[in-house]
Amino acid sequence: MKNMLMSLALGAGLSVAAVSAASAATLDDVKAKGFIQCGANTSLIGFGFPDDQNNWTGLDVDFCRALAAAIFNDPTKVKFTPLSAKERFTALQSGEIDVLSRNTTWTMSRDTSLGLKFAGVTYYDGQGFMVKKSLGVNSSLNLNGASVCTQTGTTTELNLADYFKANNMTYQVVAFEQEQEVLKAYEDGRCDVYTTDQSGIYAQRLKLAAPDDHVVLPEIISKEPLGPVVRQGDDAWFNVVKWTYFALLNAEELGITSKNVGEMMNSTNPEVTRFMGKEGDFGVAIGLTNDWAAQIVKHVGNYGEIFERNLGESSQLKIARGKNALWTKGGLQYAPPIR
Amino acid sequence: MTAVIDEARPQRVSFFNDPKVRSRAAQIVFALLLLWVGYEIYHNTSANLAKLGKNVDFNFLGNTAGFDIIQRPIEYSRESSYLTAILVGFLNTLIIAILGVICATILGFVIGVMRLSSNWLLAKMAAGYVEIIRNIPLLLQILFWYTAVLKPLPGPKESLSFLGVAFLNNRGFIIPKPIWGDGAGFVGIAFIIGCIAAIAVSRWARQRQERTGEQFHSFWAGLGLIIGLPIVAFLLAGAPVTFEYPELKGFNFAGGTTILPELIALLLALSIYTASFIAEIVRAGIMAVSHGQSEAAHALGLRAQPTLRLVVIPQALRVIIPPLTSQYLNLTKNSSLAVAIAYPDLVAMGGVVMNQSGRAVEIVVIWMIVYLALSLFTSAFMNWYNARVRLVER
Numbered sequence: 183m184k185n186m187l188m189s190l191a192l193g194a195g196l197s198v199a200a201v202s203a204a205s206a207a208t209l210d211d212v213k214a215k216g217f218i219q220c221g222a223n224t225s226l227i228g229f230g231f232p233d234d235q236n237n238w239t240g241l242d243v244d245f246c247r248a249l250a251a252a253i254f255n256d257p258t259k260v261k262f263t264p265l266s267a268k269e270r271f272t273a274l275q276s277g278e279i280d281v282l283s284r285n286t287t288w289t290m291s292r293d294t295s296l297g298l299k300f301a302g303v304t305y306y307d308g309q310g311f312m313v314k315k316s317l318g319v320n321s322s323l324n325l326n327g328a329s330v331c332t333q334t335g336t337t338t339e340l341n342l343a344d345y346f347k348a349n350n351m352t353y354q355v356v357a358f359e360q361e362q363e364v365l366k367a368y369e370d371g372r373c374d375v376y377t378t379d380q381s382g383i384y385a386q387r388l389k390l391a392a393p394d395d396h397v398v399l400p401e402i403i404s405k406e407p408l409g410p411v412v413r414q415g416d417d418a419w420f421n422v423v424k425w426t427y428f429a430l431l432n433a434e435e436l437g438i439t440s441k442n443v444g445e446m447m448n449s450t451n452p453e454v455t456r457f458m459g460k461e462g463d464f465g466v467a468i469g470l471t472n473d474w475a476a477q478i479v480k481h482v483g484n485y486g487e488i489f490e491r492n493l494g495e496s497s498q499l500k501i502a503r504g505k506n507a508l509w510t511k512g513g514l515q516y517a518p519p520i521r
Numbered sequence: 522m523t524a525v526i527d528e529a530r531p532q533r534v535s536f537f538n539d540p541k542v543r544s545r546a547a548q549i550v551f552a553l554l555l556l557w558v559g560y561e562i563y564h565n566t567s568a569n570l571a572k573l574g575k576n577v578d579f580n581f582l583g584n585t586a587g588f589d590i591i592q593r594p595i596e597y598s599r600e601s602s603y604l605t606a607i608l609v610g611f612l613n614t615l616i617i618a619i620l621g622v623i624c625a626t627i628l629g630f631v632i633g634v635m636r637l638s639s640n641w642l643l644a645k646m647a648a649g650y651v652e653i654i655r656n657i658p659l660l661l662q663i664l665f666w667y668t669a670v671l672k673p674l675p676g677p678k679e680s681l682s683f684l685g686v687a688f689l690n691n692r693g694f695i696i697p698k699p700i701w702g703d704g705a706g707f708v709g710i711a712f713i714i715g716c717i718a719a720i721a722v723s724r725w726a727r728q729r730q731e732r733t734g735e736q737f738h739s740f741w742a743g744l745g746l747i748i749g750l751p752i753v754a755f756l757l758a759g760a761p762v763t764f765e766y767p768e769l770k771g772f773n774f775a776g777g778t779t780i781l782p783e784l785i786a787l788l789l790a791l792s793i794y795t796a797s798f799i800a801e802i803v804r805a806g807i808m809a810v811s812h813g814q815s816e817a818a819h820a821l822g823l824r825a826q827p828t829l830r831l832v833v834i835p836q837a838l839r840v841i842i843p844p845l846t847s848q849y850l851n852l853t854k855n856s857s858l859a860v861a862i863a864y865p866d867l868v869a870m871g872g873v874v875m876n877q878s879g880r881a882v883e884i885v886v887i888w889m890i891v892y893l894a895l896s897l898f899t900s901a902f903m904n905w906y907n908a909r910v911r912l913v914e915r
Binding site: 275363 | 668877
């Protein structure tokens with residue numbers, strides 16, 4: 183009896199403590215605990231996936247490392263929470279994670295009524311379809327009556343319903359919670375079609391036993407701007423996440439890479455000196471040190487480098503920069519200046 | 522004797538040692554603690570929600586769902602509301618729970634009786650079944666059956682055909698869909714009349730047997746009424762049914778009714794798993810009836826079959842029903858593991874709605890209320906049945 187009372191009292195005490203867990207000042211909390219808790223994907227090559235040496239790699243994962251580099255001058259000061267598509271928003275809303283960097287599409291409802299804020303678009307994507315070559319299908323408009331495997335709780339699921347409805351086609355949706363299950367069901371022949379963001383399709387295709395037996399259809403049926411997400415109502419933390427993303431882009435635009443960041447310290451170009459924190463108090467203004475941007479590039483590289491090693495020619499995915507090139511090279515990636 | 526009691530008459534007990542006072546005080550403290558915990562949960566939730574600028578509001582249930590569902594017992598499309606989507610999930614949970622309870626009970630009774638068989642091989646096989654199945658986690662069994670059901674089945678183009686009207690492939694088991702024409706209502710009415718008549722016949726037979734001792738085959742008569750009357754009505758109404766046959770069209774069969782492989786796998790896993798527990802309950806129930814009961818029945822001249830039916834099973838049921846209720850509740854709740862294999866049950870649909878609408882607290886509340894209501898309903902029904910088979914002392 184006494185023990186039970188004790189544990190009851192303890193439980194009640196903990197619930198009181200939990201009230202303060204989702205505090206508004208995330209940056210202070212992060213600094214106090216000494217690491218960032220980052221919600222990430224576990225099974226998407228190029229965005230969040232363990233490599234041969236069991237290092238978590240990918241564009242989304244590297245973004246969290248860049249954030250750690252900006253705050254702690256140490257990219258390893260980040261802990262990852264593996265999340266399914268269904269769990270991700272609740273984890274962020276409840277304060278379990280500080281930032282969600284898990285190929286998440288920026289939509290109006292998520293940005294407003296879900297109590298979240300998107301800090302930028304780290305990858306411009308769109309939804310596509312993959313089918314077996316042997317089916318002889320060459321357009322998604324020929325998919326009438328097909329069974330489609332997808333992940334539950336995603337924009338993909340909604341776009342799919344919209345697309346088939348708009349084109350007067352019927353289909354059967356088989357929606358799984360985990361990405362691995364979706365792919366396995368597709369491979370086992372449960373579905374004719376596999377659908378997700380097109381970058382994801384290329385990534386998942388690599389995991390199939392015979393990738394060349396499957397073909398990605400040319401149509402892109404949606405806009406999927408993917409980016410890091412934070413909670414609403416914490417502008418200081420939002421700024422840190424947003425400007426970490428902008429710093430990655432500005433570094434690429436200014437030609438600052440992880441290799442030449444040391445030399446660039448001595449540059450006389452005013453834009454570069456501001457970036458490096460030798461001029462002005464831009465870092466201090468967002469609650470960091472003035473060399474925050476230099477630290478990001480030193481440890482993680484600029485946006486181009488991150489893209490290249492995770493998604494580009496030097497990765498297994500070999501995705502072209504396309505819309506994700508800098509605005510100076512015909513793409514959509516554009517960052518406001520540090521000034 | 523009285524002298525002893527007089528001597529041992531308690532002296533005035535101190536207030537703190539009075540067991541009545543102590544137990545009251547402990548109960549009051551405990552009740553207050555419970556209240557406090559409840560208040561904390563409420564307060565904590567609302568404080569955190571307020572911090573996020575959110576509130577608890579169920580109006581979102583009327584918004585358009587925007588996604589599709591593979592198994593729809595009621596009319597549903599992407600234009601339907603979130604509430605309809607959750608309702609579809611609930612009905613899918615009901616379907617799997619009811620089918621699962623029926624299959625698990627039949628299989629469990631068979632295995633349980635097998636374990637008591639004097640046939641060595643049968644008994645050992647049943648024992649092996651129970652020990653293996655109940656010691657493997659259910660989730661693994663669900664994933665096993667899903668793979669076992671899906672993997673060997675061919676694609677739609679190479680479907681296994683049953684007389685050319687039903688087809689089995691990895692999209693499911695596709696059977697002809699009956700379309701009822703005019704007058705089909707009479708068949709339903711005839712079925713209900715048959716059921717009522719069967720009950721009346723069995724009552725009459727029981728009363729007559731008590732009065733005169735004459736027996737009547739009320740079971741066969743009842744079965745005849747229940748099945749025969751609808752058939753007669755069906756023929757009289759001019760067979761008012763046509764079938765929509767499945768047809769291979771493009772990717773898959775069009776038309777007909779599809780029984781999903783997810784449903785088949787989940788049903789197999791749930792009923793096989795729960796049957797292993799029910800088998801043990803049945804065995805315990807039968808063994809709890811003292812051997813003297815059947816000996817007495819034999820001594821009165823009853824043969825083995827009536828002994829089992831009239832003496833052993835009614836007494837065994839008293840032991841079996843309460844734990845059986847727990848198994849039914851377990852099965853219903855375990856059906857939420859459906860989420861692992863894409864069967865759209867209440868948890869899966871609630872999860873989708875939660876993710877698309879961001880209303881976590883509301884959905885969790887709905888989940889809890891629905892499962893609680895479902896379980897309480899099952900319990901109430903089983904308690905009613907338990908009261909019926911209870912020992913009536915005269």
